[in-house]
Amino acid sequence: MIDVHAHFDDERFDEDRAEIISAMAEMPIRFILNSGSHIEACRRTLALADQYDFIYAAIGIYPHDTAILEEQGLGPIREMLKHKKVRAVGEIGLDYYYDMIPKATQQKWFHAQLEMAEEYHLPVVIHSRDAMQDTLSILKEHPKNTGIFHCYSGSAESLKEVLKLGFSISMGGVVTFKNARVAKEVAAAVPLDRLMLETDSPYLAPTPYRGKRNSSLYLPEIAKEIAAIRGMTPEEIERITDENAIRMFGFGEK
Numbered sequence: 685m686i687d688v689h690a691h692f693d694d695e696r697f698d699e700d701r702a703e704i705i706s707a708m709a710e711m712p713i714r715f716i717l718n719s720g721s722h723i724e725a726c727r728r729t730l731a732l733a734d735q736y737d738f739i740y741a742a743i744g745i746y747p748h749d750t751a752i753l754e755e756q757g758l759g760p761i762r763e764m765l766k767h768k769k770v771r772a773v774g775e776i777g778l779d780y781y782y783d784m785i786p787k788a789t790q791q792k793w794f795h796a797q798l799e800m801a802e803e804y805h806l807p808v809v810i811h812s813r814d815a816m817q818d819t820l821s822i823l824k825e826h827p828k829n830t831g832i833f834h835c836y837s838g839s840a841e842s843l844k845e846v847l848k849l850g851f852s853i854s855m856g857g858v859v860t861f862k863n864a865r866v867a868k869e870v871a872a873a874v875p876l877d878r879l880m881l882e883t884d885s886p887y888l889a890p891t892p893y894r895g896k897r898n899s900s901l902y903l904p905e906i907a908k909e910i911a912a913i914r915g916m917t918p919e920e921i922e923r924i925t926d927e928n929a930i931r932m933f934g935f936g937e938k
């Protein structure tokens with residue numbers, strides 16, 4: 685199984701990081717795409733990628749931290765993108781849920797990081813919260829970019845737009861929640877070649893671990909739920925989503 689979105693650099697793993705990462709390797713979780721969100725998280729993500737063969741890096745600044753880009757620009761991020769285990773620019777995007785950073789600032793740096801990803805020939809990992817229409821219209825201005833909407837939270841209707849742009853989605857713990865009607869609809873509708881699995885650890889642990897600290901150890905719960913929705917076996921879902929992730933991110937290649 686492959687977890688295409690997690691944050692094992694997070695301080696919630698400071699006490700037992702080595703232990704939990706070796707448990708995941710033994711499970712086995714084949715690959716993890718650990719995602720940066722702010723500058724320090726990106727540095728820690730690269731350190732994990734250096735330390736563990738099966739951990740790869742997504743490097744980028746997410747919408748809530750774009751203020752730092754106003755001060756420093758993308759120079760430090762560009763430096764990090766040269767690392768051989770960086771397989772995506774992310775997570776980047778728009779988040780209108782919290783009113784922390786002006787929309788115009790978020791949009792400016794979303795554009796800039798999409799251009800940077802194109803220049804480095806890397807897919808992008810999109811974070812979009814309460815901002816689906818603006819996210820889609822910005823992506824339409826960058827037709828050469830491809831990638832995933834992580835923790836896809838849009839409707840089955842917006843999913844059509846996402847697919848038309850050539851993007852895939854990854855689904856996490858939310859699909860296992862009892863009242864997650866929309867996520868279950870999306871899981872039923874998404875074409876199998878556009879689906880990947882993620883945990884977003886340490887956030888969004890699936891049922892029956894909801895509310896606890898999440899890790900890739902719980903990834904099977906997500907595969908199980910999607911398999912049940914689609915009338916397939918968890919093994920089939922795992923095999924197909926693994927293939928999709930390897931095709932997009934080149935895990936296992938030098």
Ligand SMILES: [Zn+2]
Nearest residue numbers: 689719775884
């Ligand atoms: Zn994330």
